Amino acid sequence: MKTVIKTSELSKVYTNTAVPVHALKNVNLEFKEGEFTAIVGPSGSGKTTFLNVIGGLDKPTEGHVVIDDVDIATMKESQLFDFRLRHIGFVFQAYNLIPVLTAMENVSFIMLLQKKEKKEMQRRAKEMLEQVGLSDKLDVRPSQLSGGQQQRVAVARALASKPDFVLADEPTANLDTESAFNLLDIMLRLNREENITLIFSTHDQRVIEKARRVITLVDGAVDKDEYFERN
Amino acid sequence: MKTLLTLAWRNLWRKKRRTFITVSSVMFAVVLAIVLMSMVNGMKQQMIDSIISNISGHLQIQDVLYHDEPTMDHAMEYGKEVQDAVAAHDEFIEYTVPRIEGFCLASKELSTRGVYLMGVLPEKEDRMNNLLSRLKEGRMFTAEDDFVVIARGVANQLNLSVGDTIVLLGQGFQGMTAAGTYQVGGILEFPLPEQNNTLVYMPLQEAQHFFAAPGRLNSLILMLSDVSMADHLAGSIQEELDDEWYTLKTWEELMPDKVAAFEARDAQVRVFAWVLYIVAGFGIFGTIITMMYERLREFGILLSIGLKRSQLAGICMLETLFISIIGVIAGVFVGFPIVYWFYANPIQLADDLAEVMIDFGLEPFMSFSIASDIFVYQVLTIFIIALVVGLYPVRKLFRLDMISAARK
Known part of the structure; x- marks a missing residue:
């Protein structure tokens, strides 16, 4: 399988604190196409920092992040904006939809920034909203949707532009059990059907139990990297 | 561009009451400034007409x-x-x-x-x-x-x-x-x-x-x-x-003291008008700042998912311009009928004020002007203020740390 992301000797030190914080220490990982990976670990273990660095939101202090044969650690901010837009999908803990846009417009938004053709964009947005079970909510604004529905729109948004991989930072943390399972089922199905690489940071046991690969970070370093057979 | 316009326009109406109050403050400043300018320009024109018809004419040919x-x-x-x-x-x-x-x-x-x-x-x-x-x-x-x-x-x-x-x-x-x-x-x-x-x-x-x-x-x-x-x-x-023998003089060249007096008065009026503009400007500024700070997290997210800083800054600038443009248009719509009414029906002065006007060879009326430059001046001034005010969020956005903003 094709390697989507490869990190080598990845380190991140925050120096703007009283004492320097080593958030990541020499992390060497590879993520293959179509993997469904959970990054787990206690609070402060570096999960979010890891996602931020491989997502091009933050720069590593040392090391490399190679995506599609490009080391994004050396990119300028303006190049990273474009790179994120074209290669990476994001799902955040607090849904983070644009409140003044409808579900359909939210899902289309990234494709719009990518300047995709209008008809294709609308077709794909509709398709994604159908996939996440919200075909009857196309013209509804986020404030009229439940938390679970908003997060499903966020997933549709992240996947609609067919990114190389999707980073999800604790996507089920704010959801009730039913909504969380519902969301996980959708993401697993999309992972299988669209062969999209999904990487989660999570504390949520429900997510961990569904992941085929679980990486445990402790104090910024990889403690365990385990593979599981799941249905 | 259409998406940015749509976003900016819809953002404006997230809190309708606040936008309405800000637009109203711009509108009232424009109305007051229009009425003030119209009155001052009207009276100035009345005086200039009096000077031209009684003393200087429009042009004079004289010995050099x-x-x-x-x-x-x-x-x-x-x-x-x-x-x-x-x-x-x-x-x-x-x-x-x-x-x-x-x-x-x-x-x-x-x-x-x-x-x-x-x-x-x-x-x-x-x-x-x-x-x-x-x-x-x-x-x-x-x-x-x-x-x-x-x-x-x-x-x-x-x-x-x-x-x-x-x-x-x-x-x-x-x-x-x-x-x-x-x-x-x-x-x-x-x-x-x-x-x-x-x-x-x-x-x-x-x-x-x-x-x-x-x-x-x-x-x-x-x-x-x-x-x-x-x-x-x-x-x-x-x-x-x-030109060895003859020269042409305009009324301004013939009456430099009057021109200086008008300029001094114009300067006073401009100061007063600018006080109104500054009040309106701070109104817009307050709203823009509030709108920006309450959406910092959203800005962080938008930047994370691929919106460029320049596009986000464009949205914020458009929001400022929308508020200003709506306020100015409303101000002109309210202000024009007022000054037109006074233009068609000048205020008749009475008692001492009327005597002063008569003493100066003027009709005892307070005239108003409906010259287009009064309205153009308001539009341009508020537009410039909006651009200046809009620079603050732009500057802030270009320095925004998107990760900490997204975590807020």
Whole structure:
């Protein structure tokens, strides 16, 4: 399988604190196409920092992040904006939809920034909203949707532009059990059907139990990297 | 671009009440500024019209030295050159008013006063400043007569009545003595004391004879059909005249003290208007700052998913412009009918204020202007303020740490 992301000797030190914080220490990982990976670990273990660095939101202090044969650690901010837009999908803990846009417009938004053709964009947005079970909510604004529905729109948004991989930072943390399972089922199905690489940071046991690969970070370093057979 | 416009427009109405209050503050500032500017410009125009019709006209052709040294020696020759130059532009010139004028001593028996003698064509003068309406006793001379009409103050000081004789003594052209006795044919009344106590009118030809300056004028006043052409026309006529002998003066050049007074007053009004603009500007600024800080997390997310900083800054700038444009349009829509009503129905002044206006030779009305530049000025000013105010969020966005913003 094709390697989507490869990190080598990845380190991140925050120096703007009283004492320097080593958030990541020499992390060497590879993520293959179509993997469904959970990054787990206690609070402060570096999960979010890891996602931020491989997502091009933050720069590593040392090391490399190679995506599609490009080391994004050396990119300028303006190049990273474009790179994120074209290669990476994001799902955040607090849904983070644009409140003044409808579900359909939210899902289309990234494709719009990518300047995709209008008809294709609308077709794909509709398709994604159908996939996440919200075909009857196309013209509804986020404030009229439940938390679970908003997060499903966020997933549709992240996947609609067919990114190389999707980073999800604790996507089920704010959801009730039913909504969380519902969301996980959708993401697993999309992972299988669209062969999209999904990487989660999570504390949520429900997510961990569904992941085929679980990486445990402790104090910024990889403690365990385990593979599981799941249905 | 359409998406950015849509986002900015919808963001504006997230909190309708707040946007409404901000737009209202801009609107009221614009309305107040329009009414203020309209009133001030209207009264200024009233005064300028009065100066132009009573004193200077729109343009004057003079001897090149007359303005700096207004003596009879600098009376210009009113010959073919001047007449041809004027005739060549007659499509822009409504009419001309020739004048020869100078200080004289006037006496009757043992009383002597300094007066200002004006040699005029009565029908031209009347067309310019309604001179005949000032006539209270006797009759006005024709161009061929040889008597004078005097202002009421002169008549009182010298104890003159219609039918009496006045002796005039002055300095004529090139050292000649100007002297003569004239019958008083009529008495005029002027609102301004300096006019009422000094003016003596004489037929133009008789005055030229009196000053020993036949065929000469101190000034040829040009009244234009389109005032805005004055500067252009001055240059154009000047090209036809020998600039060694003749010069064209606009009313602003002839009345520099009045222009300075208007400029001082304009500056005061601008200060007051800018206070209004600054209040409106802070209103917009407050709203924009609040809108920005309450959406920092959203900004962080938008940047994370691929929106460029410049696009986000564009959205914020558009929001500022939308508020300003709506406020300005609303202000013009409310302000225009108000000033138009006052333009069509000037406020009639009463009591002391009316007397002051009459004393200054003005009608006792407060006039308003509906000149388009008043409205254009408001639009441009608020637009510039909006751009300046809008720079703050732009600057902030270009420095925003998207990770910490997204975590807020």
